[in-house]
Amino acid sequence: MTHTASASEPAGTRDDREYVLVTEYFAPDTASTGVLMTDLAVGLRQRGLDISVLTSQPNYHSGENERQPRRTVHEGVPVRRIRAPQLRQSSLPRRLFNWTLFTLVAALTLLFSSPPRGRDRELLFVSNPPFLPPALWLVARLRGWDYTYIVYDLYPDNMVELGYLSDGVVVRVWSSLHRRVFRAARAVVALGPVMRERITRVAGTGFDAEKVAIVHNWQDGSFVVPRAKEENWFSAEHGLVDRFTLVYSGNIGTFHDLDTLVEAAARVDDPGVHFLVVGEGDNKRHVRTLAAELGLGPDRVTFLPYQEWDDLPYSLTAGDAMVVTVREGFEGLCVSSKLYTAMATGRPVLCIAQPDSDEARIVEGFDAGQQVAQGDVEALVVAVDRWRADPAFYRRQAENARRAFDAHFARDEAIGNYHALLTRGPTAVSDVTSPERETEMVDTGAATADD
Structure with missing residues (x-):
């Protein structure tokens, strides 16, 4: 027995x-x-x-x-x-x-x-x-x-x-x-x-x-570390140092909403904003076709294949903000592991998800980025504009992302919980994102960073 x-x-x-x-x-x-x-x-x-x-x-x-x-x-x-x-x-x-x-x-x-x-x-x-x-x-x-x-x-x-x-x-x-x-x-x-x-x-x-x-x-957190674009060979190689770049990196599957991101790329007026999509998947052909139909060339959206493992710390930190996106209706069905990698880069997170999703709760709870709903192209454009117009706001959320990662989402913390x-x-096991820990989430995030 x-x-x-x-x-x-x-x-x-x-x-x-x-x-x-x-x-x-x-x-x-x-x-x-x-x-x-x-x-x-x-x-x-x-x-x-x-x-x-x-x-x-x-x-x-x-x-x-x-x-x-x-x-x-x-x-x-x-x-x-x-x-x-x-x-x-x-x-x-x-x-x-x-x-x-x-x-x-x-x-x-x-x-x-x-x-x-x-x-x-x-x-x-x-x-x-x-x-x-x-x-x-x-x-x-x-x-x-x-x-x-x-x-x-x-x-x-x-x-x-x-x-x-x-x-x-x-x-x-x-x-x-x-x-x-x-x-x-x-x-x-x-x-x-x-x-x-x-x-x-x-x-x-x-x-x-x-x-x-x-x-x-x-x-x-020792593999993916915050890295300035000026010191990043990947940023220099792909012409990203002088452009505000949003990076999506990972599987391009049917359960990831990249349509909203691409449609927003066509609506952004600022020529200094760029979008980088790195990865492969069943939905990549559709996303590339959509970009072409919207007249988006490599000057606005760059598509790259999966990068070699040793290059990932550089490709992940090649931009200015990280994109985490899930398909509407998947709340509670999965949680994107990209979120923790995104926070580790020390960049703010653009979270394309419903406000009641686990991803949005973390991003909003730690003031580590901005959340927009799937299909809300205008809100995504406004989010990018806000980062561009308010460097202090951008810097605060970037610092909060890595700070929250180090405190709650690093490897040793998770293995210890297992x-x-x-x-x-x-x-x-106690979860930092549960309702009873809401005050701690805020304290770890916005309340500790200056404006």
Whole structure:
């Protein structure tokens, strides 16, 4: 019989467990999930937890050709890779193939494996690929193991919001399985209070909301540091030093609203304002087509592919403001990990999202930038004009962004919260963005900077 811990257990009582982190992406993959899961595994190992990783072969942009041995050790963490082919993630059918194959092989691998004699095992897994949580719920049920579920994306709700699925039998069955995943978890990780509220609603009657802990994603604050454009070779190479540049960097997917940004670029009168879009994704062709239809050339909007990993600290800090955007309707379904990277750059954040989203709450709460709603092109133009017209306002928000990042969203803070969650339970984790911490948010932000 597996020991089931309660949230009230004192620190240290669970440290003798074996933890297995199951994730499709892990180093050397440079997908954001891979970077975060690598940080998490290494950080927990350094804090004394016996954790190993079950993952796939690299298959995401810069890691795509770096085939790895089946068993390796990454910074002290034992890594096991499934014996199954993985395709380059360049289309939805290819992703579906990878998702299905990884889920099946990972589940079977765990089902027929056992922890060392006399040890309990706990699984730790993220919501991607979307079929993984129900499969690992079944494995844990059959083997009598505990598990902690990290929700990066809320399935199948986001698939319905994107229009990939309609409210039919598939959605009802999938939703029913997901309710079981939530209810049986020892702990559930949400990325913000809006997501926590949504999870609680989705999980349904009888779900213990106390098992949901809010642990924000993070960035390595020593990797991404504020850097003046005049000292940045990337800014000089792309002619950005003398132009006020808004930077969007990352996946260009259907769940990111870049239309509002591009349409605003066509409305800005100031010739000194520039827009830089860095990345790839399913929606990039549409965004580039829209820019061309609006008559926007490289003098106003520059499109660049993903940058090499070592160049990211420079491309991210090449501009004057960072853009974080999500599609309307995704409040509580996901939280953009770009937000924490944006704050780490020491630039103010232009947050294209609904005011009640987790992203907007953080940006507004710490006075670290400006929020505009999706489709509100005029408000976006006004936001840019305000930064241009009021250098003190711009400087205050830029300083607040990095200050809030250092205080609440750096890597060590997040890994420490995960360690507390696993060793002491969900109630050991306190979220800075919860309503009861609102005063602290303001004090960390605007109240500490001069005008």
